[in-house]
Amino acid sequence: MYKIETPETDAEFEAYFEFRWLMLRKPWNYPQGSEKDEYEQVSEHRMIRNNKGEVIAIGRIHMNSAEEAQVRHIAVANDAQGRGLAKMIMSSLEAVARQEGAVRIVTNSRELSTPFFESCGFEVEKEASTELGKLKRQQMVKRLLAHNTIxxxxxxxxxLQDTWHDTIPISEQMGIKLYQYSGKTLENRASLNKNINLHGTMFAGSIFSLATLTGWGMIFLQLKEKNLVGEIVLGDGNIHYHKPITMQPRALCHIESLSGKFEPLAKDKKCQIKLQVDILDGDTAVAEFKGVYWILPPEAEEQDAQSE
Structure with a gap:
């Protein structure tokens, strides 16, 4: 039975890159080193080894933007082909793309690889630039449909997503995306790669931003539910960190955590809402945020603007 692995040690990465060079560069007489590029540090790498510990399949994925992921360097040893290893690697990389919030995956495929990517759901979109000046390729695209998303x-x-991106551009740079909303629970996710520090964990400031936007978003949606309009302002926020985030940043706000009344807003009065946002790394709870938000009625907004 084969297992998908993520190279972590120097020795594992050395074997991983050695295999990439042997399979994808040496046949065209390119020197060692040509198998690497500037995206290695921000990519997710996957490999499969045989029972001797030898690398026999590899693949890599990185984010081109908040919505687009790119797959590169999928290769399987000649004597291990025909066992479904390439599709195992592809499935693992696609899971990473979904976790990062991508809505499409692209790859630049050589002619021989096109049937494989088509079998994985990719379609040829256009001709891509040649690789290393020689190898003709086609750009292929797979559009992702969310699984189990409410x-x-x-x-x-x-x-809400557009409001974040238009009024708080850094939210798009951080890869913050609304993942699901059930009416009672709002879940947002962020890209770890876009918020990673030198320790390989998520910046504390990025976690705080994810939490505050999630609380803000929950109130935004509750105003819609109640057919009310108002300006949402963070009054106070405190976060308690337990563990660092090293995998998938998730923020959940449950309607049960909200306290306060929205009714004053209907009478053109401001109201205060308190809530809690739970921060998870995958399925592991790592932090709690408690926020106090004020909602200002439209008339209050106009008066503030005139007084300025």
Whole structure:
């Protein structure tokens, strides 16, 4: 039985890159070193080894943008082909893309590899630039459909996502995306690769931003549910960290954590809402955020603007 692995030690990476060079560069007489590029540090790498510990299959994925992931360097040893190893690698890389919030995956495929990627759901989109000046390739695209995602009121959710990106551009740079909304629970996710520090964990400031935006987003959606309008402002926020985030940053806000009344807003009065956002790394709880938000009625917004 074969197992997908992530190279971690220097020795594992050395074997991983050696195999990449042997399979994808040496046949075209390129020197060692040509198998690497500037994306290695921000990529996710996967490999499969045989019972002797020898690398027999590899693949890599990195994010081109908040919505697009790119697969590169999938290779399987000649004597291990025909066992489904390439599809195992591809499945693992696609899972990474979904976790990062990608809505499509692209790859630049050589002619011989095109049937494989087509079998994985990719379609040829256009001709790509040649690789290393020689190898003709085609750009292929696979559009991802969310699995097991609950998205109540998709128009509201899209409006919230667009509001974040338009008014807080750094949220897009951080790869913060609305993952699911059930009416009672809002879950947002962020890209670890876009928020990683020198220790290989997520910046504390990025975790705080993810938490505050999640609380803000939950109130935004609750205003929609109640057919109310107002300006949401963070009044106070405290976060308690337990563990670092090293895998998948997730933020969940449950409606049960909200306290306060929205009714004053209907009478053109501001209201205060308190809530909690739980931060998880995959399925592991790592932090709790408690926030106090004020919602200002539209008239209060206009008066503030005039007084300025």
């Amino acid at each position: 998205l109540l009121h998709p128009k509201w959710c899209k409006e």
